[in-house]
Amino acid sequence: MALPSESLAALCAVASFLWLANSLEGHQLIEQPRLSSLLVLLTAGVSSYAASFFAFWLPGANGRYDDDLGSLRTSRANLPKKPRKYHLPGLVICIILRLELFHRVTVDLACSTPGIEACLPLVILFYELLPGRGTRSDSDVQEKNDDDPGRTIYDVLGDAFSNWLNESQTSLIVGTLALTYGAYLSSKQSIRSTFFCSSLDSNYLVFALQTTGLLLDGVIAVLIWRTLAWTRTTKSRLKTLSTILLASSLGTGLLYWSFRLFHRSRPMSYHFRGLDSLYAFDVVVDGLAFSIFFISAGLLTTEGSPLPLVGIVTFLSGLLSALQETSLMGSWENVSPYTTHWSLVLICTGFSVFAYANNLRSILFLRRAFVIFLLVIIIVSATIFSVARGGRVLNDHPLQRLIYDARVESGRWLVHATVSDSLPIAVQEYKERHNKRDPPSNFDVWYKFAKERNSPTIDHFAQIETDILPFWGIAPDKIREGINHIGAEPGIAMIRIHKGTVTHNVPHGSPQKVVVDDLVNMIEVFAEYLADMEMPVNLNDQPRVIAPWDDVQRFTTAGKRKGLGKLLSRRSDLSEDKASFEGPSGTTDTGSAPLPKSFTSVRALREMTALTCPPGTTMRSGVHWDIRDFCPACANPQSQGQFLTNWPLSQYLCHQSDMLRLHGFHMTSPKLRPIQELLPVFSRSKTDSYSDILIPLRRTEEPVKDDGRAFAMKRTRLFWRGSVRRADSSHELLRGGHQERLVHLANHASSKDKTTVLLPVAKNRDKFAYIRASTVELNGLLPMDIGFSDYNACGDEDKTCQALARSEFITGEDPKTVTAPANKYILTMDTDAGPSHDFLEILRSGSVPFHASVFKEWYSERLMPWIHFVPIDLRFQGLHSTLAYFAGIKKGLDGEGEDMEMEAKTEEGKWISEEGKKWAEKAIRREDMEVYLFRLLLEWGRVVDDRREDIGFVLT
Structure with a gap:
């Protein structure tokens, strides 16, 4: 009808x-x-x-x-x-x-x-x-007319109500x-959300x-x-x-x-692959x-x-x-x-x-x-x-279950990472995990190398496979052309390996020379077993290659098909591998013109990031407008309540469109132009949106010094110091950048701001319930020491930014002292350009890292949340509840007195600090960096070889 x-x-x-x-x-x-x-x-x-x-x-x-x-x-x-x-x-x-x-x-x-x-x-x-x-x-x-004798008072009232x-x-x-x-x-x-309205607004x-x-x-x-x-x-x-x-x-x-x-404004960017068709x-x-x-x-x-x-x-x-x-x-x-x-x-x-x-x-x-x-x-x-x-209570604190489950999962992961106890088993495991492809040449040498250094991971190198696989879908000569092309880009160092000799093109006097020299020293340990190759190394914190999802997926699909028919016995010969590659050196080539340089706007960067996500994902549009309200659809897939349960998923941004306006990296114009072609660039860190190849690369900054205190002797507080230096800051970056939001939340929350926190119920300390409390009161009850040691992010003429910085962003003592490790809980967080510089040192210090990051480094897949560190969502919706669990609350809220007290789980914090320190000393040593780098370069040497589908290691 x-x-x-x-x-x-x-x-x-x-x-x-x-x-x-x-x-x-x-x-x-x-x-x-x-x-x-x-x-x-x-x-x-x-x-x-x-x-x-x-x-x-x-x-x-x-x-x-x-x-x-x-x-x-x-x-x-x-x-x-x-x-x-x-x-x-x-x-x-x-x-x-x-x-x-x-x-x-x-x-x-x-x-x-x-x-x-x-x-x-x-x-x-x-x-x-x-x-x-x-x-x-x-x-x-x-x-109504009342003359009808059958009408009752209820009829009269009903009619009156109906008329009214x-x-x-x-x-x-x-x-x-x-x-x-x-x-x-x-x-x-x-x-x-924690995107804030300043008192100056x-x-x-x-x-x-x-x-x-x-x-x-x-x-x-x-x-x-x-x-x-x-x-x-x-x-x-x-x-x-x-x-x-x-x-x-x-x-x-x-x-x-x-x-x-x-x-008149600056042009948005150079010509790039954006979302113009989607906009239309x-x-x-x-x-x-x-x-x-x-x-x-x-x-x-x-x-x-x-x-x-x-x-x-x-x-x-x-x-x-x-x-x-x-x-x-x-x-x-x-x-x-x-x-x-x-x-x-x-x-x-x-x-x-x-x-x-x-x-x-x-x-x-x-x-x-x-x-x-x-x-x-x-x-x-x-x-x-x-x-x-309405009066729902939880029988257990969610973190108790999360930590227990993490222990079980950690044991499973370690077994999965160390299946092989002999070379034949290692070869079989490699084939099962790499599309039936044979291991690269000299895999036996690498296996012995890893065993001699007591590497805790022999079989699990998923990050290397993820980084390298798309290049299997590109012809070797095209990869070598890309290497020459990228070598002319600023901020790129070229490392050449030729007949066991390793050289680079970074001049004397460069502050980055010490970084490249250290990388060369690591490669020289095993260089005699590597094929000839060239490596473009990104010396900046920011990753460089942001290839669209369509390209990466196409090359990855093609790469998975390579080598599947090459299952006959072949003889591995290193000298033949070397002879097959004679590409031009990036240090002398001048035939390839550098890619065009130009300003890249924040909007252009967001659109580039959106194109790295599969069609149909929320990030694909490149837009998240409602920064005022918390985005449950963005946070719930990787969370249980306020707490992170799936750390890798929390670093995958394609379902988290709000992060484009809640993280300083996506709110700052990049210093160097991002590259939208799938070109080989080796970088220290990246997000899942980027296609750089991760390598172990030291930093130029001095590490945080450990004062050697036992965990019980450290101060019970959450400590963080940030340093921001940028030429200028946009309106939304000053109020929505992850570092700015954290400092405002901890120090300048308004009297109207409320925070949800999980605490024990009054009559039964073994049960828990969520309550909405004043953020200002919570900050006063929880031990937090959070602020900027240096904040210089405003242009000379931007008086509004300068006033906002003075009123909102307090400064504190420099963390490059014994101050940071003197605390039981230390927050490590991304900068505007990349991951925290001090995370590994904090992990080794015996304190508990509260880690908030969307970046990955070469060792990221080896670390387990709730075992080696405490994961924190960069929206900070669970920061207070997490700190209350480990540090406790000794006083009440809103005059409730002891009804809102919470006992500190100090022993669990101590256990996480010890596990993180032991694992860092076992799995993230310099020896582990060499093992990772050796395997990565064996894989890369085969990918750039013209005979890559005919070579490999085969047991005889």
Whole structure:
């Protein structure tokens, strides 16, 4: 059975609005707001004009359609007055101004107030109640005739209530107020991210802008209503709507042009492979959705009022939000079950009254009575669920189980990494783990080398396989061309191995010469067993190769097929391997022109990062707009509550689009131009987005000194010192960079900030529950010493940045002293360019590293979270709960006294510190670096050999 035209129009209006509201955050449009507004309005205007030629399919094609839209139509007396001549240009100006306000609020989104949008029905209601707008009043309630002797007092009261519900202004006001307040409460329940609003930011101005935008929304809705309501046919209405949208597009274009004229900026970047096609797709799709919303909304409201449609949209948005919050009751994301339940009750009851007061006989395609019946079921079910989950407690602390499971998994990993106790077993294990490919030449020499150095890992080198495999899909001569090409790039050192001799091209006097000399010294230990080759080594902390996922996947798939047919016995001969490679030296070649150098913007870097993810992942769009609120979908896959359970997954960013605006690395323009071709570059560290080949490479910085104290003699506190030096900082980097967020969270949280923490319940210390506590109070109760030792990140003319740095970012003593290892718990965290420089030294110091990072180094796969270190999510949502578990809380919160105390798990912290130190001294020694490097270069020597599919180690 076909839907009535009114129901179909309402369904299209609501669906298009909800789709726009929920999908806009993941679209490219937010990166270029003014240009996007221009193009979306243009697309919507053209679409509306095109739809006018098909108006005969829509209701009211030849005239007014009161009967078609009966259920959303109110009295003719409620129709607006005829529009004035100035209404149309005024409407266009309001639309342009509204878009500008939206853009301005997004700049300081962290300072905005959630839930203000839910008040739009009140704005429309205020217009509806203006003098001369309607005939409703409390005096108009019709009373039934009492002459019927069969009528009882209950009948009289029932009729009076029915009349009040359907006809009274009071019922309309009550229903709208309840609906609005319920939706507002539901919106405010979401967890805030640690992206902060500074005390120097204009949060009152942002609130004023939001309020002004809300009023403009109401004005726009009323003006469109008044303009379209007196247009005679659907076709003329669509043309009028098209005129409004096209005129708004033109005005936005003029504003965009003026902005570009008076605010010239640097070009975004050199030409690169970006998301242009995706941006065009988003413009078209959002433009079409925008036009569908305006067309269907216009058809619905022209014969009635905007209030019913606005109320339905607010109801559905609030209901979905309230149901989501209800499902989270008892978890760390929702510790206010009564507020959530109250908001759900208000939304359901308020909309029920609202539906009667507005004479909505159907909601979308469902009858009003059935909808109210469903709302009653929802309220009853939610009440039962709230009682069951509202006071939920945990029988065990999650970290107890996580640490136990980590111990079991650590034992399994060690067995998996050391299966081989003889060369034949090692060869068999290699084949099983490398697509049936034979080991490289001189694998027997490497095996003996690793055994002599007591390497704890003989079979597990998954990082090497991941790094090398894509190059199996590229011809060796092309790889050698790439090596020559990359050798001309700045920050690249070329190491050449020829007949057992290792040389490099780093000049004397370079601060990086000591780093390359140390690498050469390691290679010289086993250089006689290596084939001739050249290695481009990246001497910067930042990785360089950010090849798109499509390329890497194509080459990886091709690489897996290589060598599968070469299973016949072959003789390994090192001299033949060497003779097959005679590539030009990167130190003397001048035939390859260097790749073009240019500024790379932050937006370009984000788009490059997005292209490294598979299609369909949230990161692929390169956008995460809502930095004000915590992103559960980004954190939950690798977490149990607030705590990380899957450390490798937490470093994989393709499902964590919020990290593009929460990590300083993705918020800072790279010093050197990233390379989007799959070229061989050997680097110290990288994220999963990059295709560099990891190698052990020492650092130029002096390591942290261990003072030799036993764990029991160290101070019980969490210690971190950061040093930031950059030429300038963007608005969002100063408030959203991971280092800035941490310092603000620990030292300058506002009195309104709340943090969820897991603590023992009052009556049973063996059970635990989440509570929401003041962040300031928690910081005072937990032992933390966090700050910058040096913060110089502002341009000379940027007074706002300088003032913010002085007010927000405290300084502390330099960590290059005995201060850091004198603490039991030391936070190690990425810099803006790469991983922490001190992590390994902290691991060896006997303190417990609280490690927060998205970067990997050559040894990363050897370390186990909750065994060798304590993993911390860079969103910091679990930092307080984790520290409370290990360091304890001795005083109460909010005057609760001993009810909020927590015993410190010092022994577990001591165990982690000892395990980390022992494992570092066993598995991350210089000898282990040599073993890793030896195996890596054996693999690389075969990949760049023209006969790579015919050579390899075969037992005889």
